Amino acid sequence: MVEYDERHCMIRDVLDRVGDKWTLHVIFHLADGRKRFMELQRQIPAISQRMLTVTLRGLEEDGLVERTIYPVVPPRVDYELTPMGQTLLDTVRGLMAWTIEHLDDIESARAAYAARENSLKRLAGVD
């Protein structure tokens, strides 16, 4: 941990930011412009209010999303990607592209692995 290659620790840095369950969802939904809280929640149906606030706060803290409060009632708060958030989005699209390109390969790799596992178990069972 002390003298561990710095380059590899970067990986952790980025994953600490975007590696959780909701951050990338939010970033992708903010890709098409500023949105308000309820708008995001409706577009990401599975997220809870709590998780949406937590995630947005994290993004705001890291300077990836900007939060604008309009002192009106009912309250209105807008979220939008900062320029830095935009660059992250662009980068993550690369990861998305990779996933889309390889989903089938992964699927079949898993099937093949399961098949191997099963045949091994059968051997062990007969034994």
Place this chain on the structure above:
Amino acid sequence: MVEYDERHCMIRDVLDRVGDKWTLHVIFHLADGRKRFMELQRQIPAISQRMLTVTLRGLEEDGLVERTIYPVVPPRVDYELTPMGQTLLDTVRGLMAWTIEHLDDIESARAAYAARENSLKRLAGVD
């Protein structure tokens, strides 16, 4: 969850693969060629034997890493990136580059956020 835009679910797919604590470490260490179990463990000092096996099994299952067993004693097992694993490595390097480029910005964004928070709290305290 049911009728949720497929494109965004991809994000989860990839993070389920590489979003954990050790997977990217292992991938990066396999970047410079095939290695055996103990070799990896020595190069990633903080990882436990359990986590290394778990991580490697996951990578193998997804077809990102190939595992070669030599039936010798003491046992020898080699791990190496598959071609697909290589392409993932290339993609993740983009994320790394982004992180390195923006670490300072994020750092200062955090500081700014903390400063704002503190001034707000001071106001509330005075109130």
Place this chain on the structure above:
DNA sequence: ACGGGCACTTCCCTTTAGGTAACTGACGCA
């Protein structure tokens, strides 16, 4: 007077990831 919407916060509970430590089995070496 009552219900609803917005943007949250708080509390509490469950699930999961990850860590620790001990055990295995085959052999080679002293």
Place this chain on the structure above:
DNA sequence: TGCGTCAGTTACCTAAAGGGAAGTGCCCGT
């Protein structure tokens, strides 16, 4: 005889992430 090496497995435990539900404050429409 017993220790060390390798590549694991197993059982157990803790900390952290995440989910559910309810509460808050303000105003507007009916």
